[in-house]
Amino acid sequence: MSSQMRRIALARRPSGLPVPEDFALKEAPMPAPGAGEVLVEVTHLSLDPYMRGRMDDAGSYAASVDLDGTMVGQGVGRVIASRDDAFDEGDLVTGMTGWASHAVVPAQGLRKLDDRLPPTTALGVLGMPGFTAWTGLRDFGRPKAGETLAVAAATGPVGSLVGQLAKAAGLRTVAIAGGAEKCQLASERFGFDAAIDHRACVGASALREAIAAEAPDGIDIYWENTGGKVLEAVMPLMNTHGRIPICGTIAWYGGADGTEDRLPKVWRSILVKRLSVNGFIIFDHWDGYPAFLEEMTPRVAAGDISFLEDVAQGLENAPAAFISMLTGGNTGKQIVQLA
Amino acid sequence: MSSQMRRIALARRPSGLPVPEDFALKEAPMPAPGAGEVLVEVTHLSLDPYMRGRMDDAGSYAASVDLDGTMVGQGVGRVIASRDDAFDEGDLVTGMTGWASHAVVPAQGLRKLDDRLPPTTALGVLGMPGFTAWTGLRDFGRPKAGETLAVAAATGPVGSLVGQLAKAAGLRTVAIAGGAEKCQLASERFGFDAAIDHRACVGASALREAIAAEAPDGIDIYWENTGGKVLEAVMPLMNTHGRIPICGTIAWYGGADGTEDRLPKVWRSILVKRLSVNGFIIFDHWDGYPAFLEEMTPRVAAGDISFLEDVAQGLENAPAAFISMLTGGNTGKQIVQLA
Numbered sequence: 294m295s296s297q298m299r300r301i302a303l304a305r306r307p308s309g310l311p312v313p314e315d316f317a318l319k320e321a322p323m324p325a326p327g328a329g330e331v332l333v334e335v336t337h338l339s340l341d342p343y344m345r346g347r348m349d350d351a352g353s354y355a356a357s358v359d360l361d362g363t364m365v366g367q368g369v370g371r372v373i374a375s376r377d378d379a380f381d382e383g384d385l386v387t388g389m390t391g392w393a394s395h396a397v398v399p400a401q402g403l404r405k406l407d408d409r410l411p412p413t414t415a416l417g418v419l420g421m422p423g424f425t426a427w428t429g430l431r432d433f434g435r436p437k438a439g440e441t442l443a444v445a446a447a448t449g450p451v452g453s454l455v456g457q458l459a460k461a462a463g464l465r466t467v468a469i470a471g472g473a474e475k476c477q478l479a480s481e482r483f484g485f486d487a488a489i490d491h492r493a494c495v496g497a498s499a500l501r502e503a504i505a506a507e508a509p510d511g512i513d514i515y516w517e518n519t520g521g522k523v524l525e526a527v528m529p530l531m532n533t534h535g536r537i538p539i540c541g542t543i544a545w546y547g548g549a550d551g552t553e554d555r556l557p558k559v560w561r562s563i564l565v566k567r568l569s570v571n572g573f574i575i576f577d578h579w580d581g582y583p584a585f586l587e588e589m590t591p592r593v594a595a596g597d598i599s600f601l602e603d604v605a606q607g608l609e610n611a612p613a614a615f616i617s618m619l620t621g622g623n624t625g626k627q628i629v630q631l632a
Numbered sequence: 633m634s635s636q637m638r639r640i641a642l643a644r645r646p647s648g649l650p651v652p653e654d655f656a657l658k659e660a661p662m663p664a665p666g667a668g669e670v671l672v673e674v675t676h677l678s679l680d681p682y683m684r685g686r687m688d689d690a691g692s693y694a695a696s697v698d699l700d701g702t703m704v705g706q707g708v709g710r711v712i713a714s715r716d717d718a719f720d721e722g723d724l725v726t727g728m729t730g731w732a733s734h735a736v737v738p739a740q741g742l743r744k745l746d747d748r749l750p751p752t753t754a755l756g757v758l759g760m761p762g763f764t765a766w767t768g769l770r771d772f773g774r775p776k777a778g779e780t781l782a783v784a785a786a787t788g789p790v791g792s793l794v795g796q797l798a799k800a801a802g803l804r805t806v807a808i809a810g811g812a813e814k815c816q817l818a819s820e821r822f823g824f825d826a827a828i829d830h831r832a833c834v835g836a837s838a839l840r841e842a843i844a845a846e847a848p849d850g851i852d853i854y855w856e857n858t859g860g861k862v863l864e865a866v867m868p869l870m871n872t873h874g875r876i877p878i879c880g881t882i883a884w885y886g887g888a889d890g891t892e893d894r895l896p897k898v899w900r901s902i903l904v905k906r907l908s909v910n911g912f913i914i915f916d917h918w919d920g921y922p923a924f925l926e927e928m929t930p931r932v933a934a935g936d937i938s939f940l941e942d943v944a945q946g947l948e949n950a951p952a953a954f955i956s957m958l959t960g961g962n963t964g965k966q967i968v969q970l971a
Contacts, residue, residue, distance in 0.1 A: 346904070520899050539903045545896040556894040557884040560859050564878045564911035565685070572903035 298323050300363045301392035301611050307348055310619060315348070316364070316612035324397045325374070332374040332397050335390045338608070339367045339416035340615045340627040342543050343574075364392040364611075367421060369412045380405070387415040392611050394631055410594060417626035418593055418600035422450035424585045425540060425575040429516070430458050432578075433538035433571040438463030440513035443504060443530075445469040445491070445523040448601065450626035451540060453483045455516050457598055460484055464514070467507050469500075469523055471621045478624065482599050497525035505530055519544045525555060528562050539572040543619065601625030607632050637662050639702045640731035640950050646687055649958060654687065655703070655951035663736045664713070671713040671736050674729050677947070678706045678755035679954045679966040681882050682913075703731040703950075706760060708751045719744070726754040731950050733970055749933060756965035757932055757939035761789035763924045764879060764914040768855070769797050771917075772877035772910040777802030779852035782843060782869075784808040784830070784862040787940065789965035790879060792822045794855050796937055799823055803853070806846050808839075808862055810960045817963065821938050836864035844869055858883045864894060867901050878911040882958065940964030946971050 297320050304317040326332045347358045347365055358365055368390035372380050377400035380386065388403040390396035406415050417423060430436060434455075442459040444452045447468030456466045456479070468479035468488040476488035487507035494500035504512075504526055511532040517524065521544025531537075563570055592598050603623040605614035611629045618627045636659050643656040665671045686697045686704055697704055707729030711719050716739035719725065727742040729735035745754050756762060769775060773794075781798040783791045786807030795805045795818070807818035807827040815827035826846035833839035843851075843865055850871040856863065860883025870876075902909055931937050942962040944953035950968045957966045 517899075520896060524895075524899070539899065542896065542900050542903055545900060552893065554891065554893050554895070556863075556898055557859060557881070559895055559899075560856075560863070560878065561881050561884060562911075563909060564881055564913070567911045567913055567916060568909075569911075570902060570909040572901075572906045572908075574903070574906055577906060 296323055297321065298393060298395040299608055300394070301608060302361050302363055303348060303358045305360065306350060307345075311345065311348060311612070311616055313612055313616070317361075318609050323395060326376045326397050329377050329400050330397050331372050331377055331380045331386070331400055331403055332395060333368070333370040333386060333388065333390055333403070334373045334395055335368040335370040335393060335631050337369045337413050337416060338390070338392055338611060338629040338631065339420065340605075340611065340618055340629060341366070341421065342541050342619065344615065345543075345619060365389065366392050367416055368393075368396065369406065369415050370396075375400075385412055387412075387420070392608065392629075394608055407590070410590070413602055413604075413626075413628050414593060414600070416628055417450045417602060418454060418598060419586065419589060421575055422626060423454050423589060423600075424578070424582055426451045426454035426458060427585050427589065428575060428578045428581055429538040429540055429573055430455055430514075433569070433573055434459070434514045434516065434536050436462045436464050436514060441465040441467065441508050441510055441532075442514040442516065443467040443469060443508060443512045443527055444516040444518065446518040446541075446543065446621070447479045447485060447488065448475045448483065448624060449518065450600065452516065452518055453479075453600065453625075454598065456483050456485050459514070460486070465508070465510075467504060467512070469504065475624065478601065482601065484599070491523060491526075494526075497522050500526035501529065511535075514538075516540065517542070521545060524559070528559055531562065531566050531568060533566050535566060535568050537568060537570045539570065603627050605629045635662055636660070637732060637734040638947055639733070640947060641700050641702055642687055642697045644699065645689060646684075650684065650687065650951070650955055652951055652955070656700075657948050662734060665715045665736050668716050668739050669736050670711050670716055670719045670725070670739055670742055671734060672707070672709040672725060672727065672729055672742070673712045673734055674707040674709040674732060674970050676708045676752050676755060677729070677731055677950060677968040677970065678759065679944075679950065679957055679968060680705070680760060681880050681958065683954065684882075684958060704728065705731050706755055707732075707735065708745065708754050709735075714739075724751055726751075726759070731947065731968075733947055746929070749929070752941055752943075752965075752967050753932060753939070755967055756789045756941060757793060757937060758925065758928060760914055761965060762793050762928060762939075763917070763921055765790045765793035765797060766924050766928065767914060767917045767920055768877040768879055768912055769794055769853075772908070772912055773798070773853045773855065773875050775801045775803050775853060780804040780806065780847045780849055780871075781853040781855065782806040782808060782847060782851045782866055783855040783857065785857040785880075785882065785960070786818045786824060786827065787814045787822065787963060788857065789939065791855065791857055792818075792939065792964075793937065795822050795824050798853070799825070804847070804849075806843060806851070808843065814963065817940065821940065823938070830862060830865075833865075836861045839865035840868065850874075853877075855879065856881070860884060863898075867898055870901065870905050870907060872905050874905060874907050876907060876909045878909065942966050944968045 369387040372384040385406045388398045468485035479488035517539040520542035708726040711723040724745045727737045807824035818827035856878040859881035
């Protein structure tokens with residue numbers, strides 16, 4: 294076993310979009326597990342938009358990462374030392390390892406993985422993003438056959454599963470994605486009924502026209518991953534009694550993007566159209582995770598669900614991959630494979 | 633019976649706050665009821681904020697009033713001619729009479745009133761505003777004992793009942809109202825735990841500080857009657873898993889009031905705080921009206937519920953009373969007593 298481990302620390306709090314200088318690669322002595330703890334050698338790390346919120350001082354959904362603290366995140370890896378009866382050396386596990394080559398994790402925070410599925414599925418389609426899509430659509434989207442769903446960031450790990458679940462439930466599904474390549478993915482790989490390239494539409498009005506053409510009966514569920522231009526485009530297309538699960542507002546991580554006050558129109562639309570707008574964060578819903586795994590694991594194993602991963606190489610490249618992901622530079626679930 | 637009736641017509645569509653020229657007082661021959669219809673002599677007419685939406689061309693919650701059409705509204709009155717077996721001359725009834733001295737109403741759109749209660753209660757505390765408060769609080773506010781509720785327009789017919797129902801359910805209740813007189817009413821007559829005069833607070837920040845001082849545990853339910861400055865003040869005070877039933881956005885009937893884009897912050901708060909924001913319109917909920925009447929009629933009859941009416945005199949003064957109400961000039965449920 295190496296005597297040193299590596300980790301990515303929060304070097305300073307970003308303003309808007311993070312930059313490489315906000316992160317620092319550090320070495321530290323290899324930690325030893327205490328009683329009831331397990332030492333994991335991380336093989337794959339998940340990068341997710343929620344981590345941007347954790348870099349802020351406060352006010353986001355969960356505890357901030359401390360300055361010089363290790364960036365939070367889920368990883369998969371092998372147990373290399375265990376002081377808990379439930380885990381043995383060599384077990385394939387997942388848990389909140391952080392952005393690090395190794396991590397000591399309490400046994401109750403780890404889950405053994407089924408060796409028959411690719412281990413990265415535990416970070417994507419069967420991990421937090423997949424569970425987010427499944428929970429949010431069921432609890433806050435409340436899909437009904439014959440309705441229309443629109444989702445932005447549609448080729449991302451959440452959006453792509455939202456689309457597939459909605460389609461399977463009998464909805465018309467409209468993808469909004471950035472660039473022709475992602476639109477092709479949305480249609481061909483993820484089975485959306487239509488895909489719209491928001492980059493090809495200058496301004497919210499042009500985007501709205503493009504979406505309207507593919508949603509002739511209006512939109513019943515707008516799955517909110519982005520905010521920004523897409524929200525502005527979609528809002529007038531919402532049907533009465535529509536639902537908007539708010540899962541992310543990635544377009545606004547860097548601050549506001551508009552000049553006029555869009556709040557009155559949106560707020561009034563919520564009233565006039567009797568919309569149900571619900572913010573949700575998957576960390577509140579872990580009770581339902583076993584039911585999700587029970588339903589979705591066989592569907593993934595059977596190849597009924599498509600998913601896509603974008604794998605960066607090496608812990609040292611995690612910050613660049615993360616920054617790129619926040620501006621849509623990834624294609625599919627962003628993962629870092631550790632050396 | 634007079635041979636002529638009088639009505640208030642929509643003379644033109646207002647831009648922002650209506651002005652007297654948007655209305656016209658007209659005379660017309662007295663209508664005669666057809667089979668299954670009833671002719672009502674209106675004694676009291678209800679004025680409600682939703683009527684402003686009906687004056688617009690489209691896009692609001694319900695059918696617009698046509699140009700030269702009679703302004704919509706609920707009235708109470710006496711049956712003076714009936715061609716339906718369910719109603720007799722002299723019956724005290726309520727229904728959608730419009731802003732008019734007389735109206736022919738289909739029998740199935742009328743309800744007989746209990747002579748033992750003041751007839752105007754059918755327009756306020758036991759009418760649409762009361763039913764709005766009761767339904768919205770139960771279905772979208774979902775109050776729990778020990779929580780804190782804030783409501784703007786707190787001495788209005790909806791807000792004052794929301795406060796009393798929440799208080800009875802064990803919540804701390806914070807009123808936001810315009811002017812010292814209304815604040816006194818909120819505390820003394822309607823039993824709010826605290827009352828804040830938004831007119832005494834310059835800007836949303838000052839209002840926020842005043843509210844925060846009276847809501848030391850944060851706000852779990854913000855009953856949205858207004859939008860505007862109150863919303864901006866309240867949003868940062870919302871607790872995780874808070875609920876915002878949107879019942880009205882009267883501050884924005886005249887258009888936006890801000891310069892910067894407040895949408896990103898609000899939208900992100902909905903996510904980060906996992907808020908549930910639901911627009912609702914009482915016209916979707918009439919199924920529940922009998923249950924409301926059954927529960928609330930005895931409470932009103934027993935004097936357990938306070939209500940307040942602001943009565944203007946004469947149909948010809950309905951437009952001025954309506955305009956005044958839209959800017960908070962009334963105190964209590966606005967009613968017009970017909971000559």
